[in-house]
Amino acid sequence: MKERNAAKRDIRRAVRDYEKSIAKEVKKNPKKFFKYANSKMKTRSGVADLQCENKSMTKTDEEKAEVLNQFFQQCIYS
Numbered sequence: 001m002k003e004r005n006a007a008k009r010d011i012r013r014a015v016r017d018y019e020k021s022i023a024k025e026v027k028k029n030p031k032k033f034f035k036y037a038n039s040k041m042k043t044r045s046g047v048a049d050l051q052c053e054n055k056s057m058t059k060t061d062e063e064k065a066e067v068l069n070q071f072f073q074q075c076i077y078s
Helices: 002-024 030-040 063-077
Strands: none
Touching: 002 030
């Protein structure tokens, strides 16, 4: 647990130092700043493919909705 906390702390410090360096160089290198800013604004939407009870993968939104519906019905009525 101590190792995990130390690793997280080191990662946060490295990210903070990297962001500070980008901020200091924004006048000299605006392209680097906007590349980093745009990378942080990307979002993923939608539901990934799910595995059905028969071990096949869902592809359509309707299939995904049905699998999730069955799963939550089992949770509620169990």
